[in-house]
Amino acid sequence: MKHLHLVGAGLLVALFCSACEQSSKAEVPSAVATGPAQTSSPKAEDQNFPPVELAGTAVHELRASGTERQYQVWVSLPASYSESSETYPVVFVTDAAYSFPLVRSIRNLLGQRGRHIEDFILVGLPPEQGLTSKESRSRDYTPSNPLHDPARRAKVYSASQYGEAAAYRDYIESQVFPLIARHYRADMERKVFAGHSLGSLFGSYVLLTKPGMFQSYILGSPSLWFDKHEILRHEETYADNHTNLDANVMMYIGMYETIGPSERHSSGPDMVGDMQYFERRLQSRKYSNLFIGSEVIKDEGHLEVFPSLISRGLIWALPGRDPNITG
Template sequence: MKTLLALLTLCWSCAAASATPSAPSAPSIPYTLDNTEVRDVHATALKRDYQVFVALPDSYRTSTRRYPVVFVVDANYAFPVARNIASRLHRHAGMEEAIVVGLSYAQGDSGSYSRGRDYTPSVPRASATRYHSDMPGRAPAFGEAAAYARFIASDVFPLIAAGYRADMGRKIFVGHSYGGLLGLQVLLTNPRTFEHYILGSPSLWFDRGVMFDREQAYAAAHKEMPASVFFGIGARETLAPGKTRSRSKEQADMVADLREFQASLAAHRYRGLSTTVKVFADEDHASVFPLVFTHGLRAYLKSTK
């Protein structure tokens, strides 16, 4: 009987202990990147709101000098990558410091919807059923790259010039995939918008290769293209065996497209244009961006090592 009573007492004690509320855990603290800021920007002409992410160099608070500025699109992914690579290249490889500015997607839009509209140069021909919107009740939108480029120049540039010690004579554009198309739109419209372009895996297949046509049109009207351009792409961004190459996403050989585009630039012998194309072994469309960005910075920024 005593043994049974002891067991019942022990079970009651365990049950009471398990029913006792545990002490509340400490509130979680959001992770932030050092020396970064977020600024809200209203795109007046576009009637949309965006955010601009700004990463300042380590020495910014203790110096008085001005810094080159890196503008990177697809900022929700690319900004922390670019900011950290730029910082490491300075700290461990003696690379010149730079302000990194990330351009976010439009407020209220999904990333896919925002970039499809803002980064593409045209509305795709004969593709009404190929593209689908991930925004319920909204049809896919394309072809506003020219307007978005004007937003960068008219709204973002003045914000950065007024708010930071930025050397606006040394501006670098960084874009990958659709972002690379946006960079080409700027290059073939007003190349002086940026001094250096880092273009990774540009989607040259888009709209049946419309950028090839636009480069030919630019060449017919211009003899110069004052800019330096670093093109980078993964060696695996080629056409799958058994497929015939075409100007379509499904049958595009992106490496061949890029080499063809570079060859056309070279054939036109634009005054003031310098280009580099680098194909990164064993990399594909998803993995190549950090390498493109690293080598693209090295092609332009100064280094002490």
């Protein structure tokens, strides 16, 4: 088990578009000339600077059973953890290279040690080691493989593998959950899922196949359009076999994630409409024990909405002693 370090620009890269997956190493600008001889500063990577370390974090290594896939599991404990003997709810976040440091900071600042958001153990689920985030998430977060149809090998489906959400779901349930329960004072009856984009599609898939894995679902900008709305087939299958769906679900999306007149509006699928239809469809089933709601967040688009939605979602899922934020 190791502490989590932030090394290089790639760890905080935005994960939600393939154009953002490449990062370059920054060089220190050349020194200003102070005499006849002008020299360049050495490259940052040559100066052996210590990495930034996130306090209160740990890294666990896991190999997914039956595969050669090696994953890490990142854990961040709240400041109050060492001061008590209590158990804590657990928030699991996908796309952890982006979401983990952000959610950790939101818990610490906005949460105010349980005042606005109940303290929780944060678990990050980063990509498979050795793969780009695009390749790992395209495979692990999607419930079907659109590449079976050669006519659909378009730019939107540019990864090499898709459709292994079931295997990734089972890896989390059978390996990640026991690891967290074994090493931490985790209340495994109060697990919260949080995802965005394809990560949220994965959360929707878990909701419709093994809903009891999590008690609450924060689904941000879910990519329900994927593979001709394949997720709706899973919804229909679940509805055909169940009258109960024991889960609390809150969905969020940016107002510009739909077709519209401005440059900020989407030129692709109507994700706002998809989310609202998904909500109405689940509500129409009249499942017992299901709460589902949604919010369209003003002045936000797909890439920038996550900080807003995860703040709202955490206050909804784990309200603190005084969840009303002031000043």
